[in-house]
Amino acid sequence: MTEIDPARFRAVLGHFCTGVTVVTAHDGVEPVGFACQSFAALSLDPPLILFCPSRNSRTWPVVERTGRFVVNVLGEQQREVSAIFGSRGADKFGAVEWTPAPSGAPVLAGALTWMDCTLDAVHEAGDHYVVVGRVTTLGEPTGGRPLLFYRGNYTGTEPLRPEFGDLLTWPGPDDWL
DSSP states (O other), X not given: OOOOOHXXXXXXXXXXXXXXXXXXXXXSSOEEEEEESOEEEEETTTTEEEEOOBTTOSSHHHHHHHOEEXXXXXXXXXXXXXXXHTSSSSOGGGSSOEEEOTTSOEEETTOSEEEEEEEXXXXXXXXXXXXXXXXEEEOXXXXXXXXXXXXXXXXXXOOOOGXXXXXXXXXXXXXXX
């Protein structure tokens, strides 16, 4: 079996464009959160999502202990929010506005939408965990465009051009997932 170089692996995976989320929780004393690109829809019935925090994360153990969290989907204008929640040390919630979801976990101002979740399962997977969350409450989606991460940089989408009509839209809600 050929050994995979971690730097090359990261470079190859960087060619897969991801959305940017911030996973937040509140432990009854203070809010916590971290930026997370490893996020995906998992199941419609029951409504499940997944995300993958690092095993070295200092925030993940707090989120796990609370058993409740919010996944905030960032908009293209929230690069600074992503950078704040992707860094260590700073008072992350001193730099952003937020309101509590039904679980008490922070919903970040300006997020495109959010999902309030309870912890359903945690699986060890290499240097990360695979966390499954059961969605209990959905935020209202906004009309904004997503913040994306591609090849080590933030990027966004372009507005659809009217001459393309419905050509570039999803045919229906059941065509994926």
